[in-house]
Amino acid sequence: MMTDRLTLAPVSALVRGAFDAGAHLRHARFFHPRGVRLSGRFRAEPEFTRLFGEGDRATIGRLSKGVGTPGGIPDILGLAFRVLDIDEKPWDFALATTGQRPVARLSLTVARGWDSARFGSLLPYQWDDSDPLWVLAEPDPGLPTSTSLSTLARHVHEHQIGYTISVAGYGPARQTVGHLALRAADPGEHRTDFYDPVLNHPADVALLPRAVQRLRESAYDGSRRGRGVENRETGRVEVDPHR
Template identity: 30%
Template structure:
């Protein structure tokens, strides 16, 4: 799967972390490894105001070619609810969905995500999620399902390093996930 190049929303947090595969060889060919992610607000509403939450990931795969996956807060996990974007009240309660299924291995697949880390700041605040990332990191549970079947675990996503926080007023170049690379694990041994 290769989705269109991901461009950031007007506001967001660009983070680096790791994805750990739940069960090898079960479903989608995502493998454990470093990941780049963007947590964003689709409408760029101020502060903790309710908004469409976004989660974009650059995932490592068994083939070595990364997948770009874009999810948005949806109406829930039901067959019809997961198909439409819906504003979220806070990061921890948002049900992220790929919104449309994608083709893989002759079937149509869905991916969902849910923040497993309580964010101490109320609402959908980018400052709150950035603080949680800086403090202890933020985890998301990723699940997968072929069309018409139940969701099952795919991976755990742990984000822990902030690359950039972009607000509407920032005068910085907006990076695409496709332009970023997670740090090489070999460099960690060298400091």
């Protein structure tokens, strides 16, 4: 393990530096620079309450455009959310629009609308000594048909939106984990505006492969440093109406 860390150290430094520089130039995240802040509840299915606890679990979230294309131009979309686990500790998920078939889950896809966006974790998780499991999110009906963030912001101020969260292994079968219900966040509900799935997850949950996740963490760290926020982001992010 220590040898792996030493081997990856130079690469991690390059990744961190690249994302630091890119975020500094953009004055925003390297990817997913603009988004809509959300809050709500997550309710796990009975077989997953051992991980999340029973009943409604407090959740904050963010829907975003990966590249930041203007208006309703198609983009790689993102869904990030934080839910409290059974020990009342934060568990972060950062999903992007991916293919839905087993092999296609490893590739990012461009979405044409929030209503048709299907999200995945791109890389798998492992818990309870399970085989690798990809986390997937499918929207409830009724979301906007374009990828405009301003249209989405207006929609969530008037309507609750929802996602079915499921997991899938190497095959096509899925198992529902729970349901995510979100609305526009009030100003005081967000104490952070970044989500780190590499750092924030239960101790008995692993992200695979571990070497790639260490590089991913370097990217997250570089992006935060480049925009100079670390843990200082508070308040509400206003959505640029032209995005």
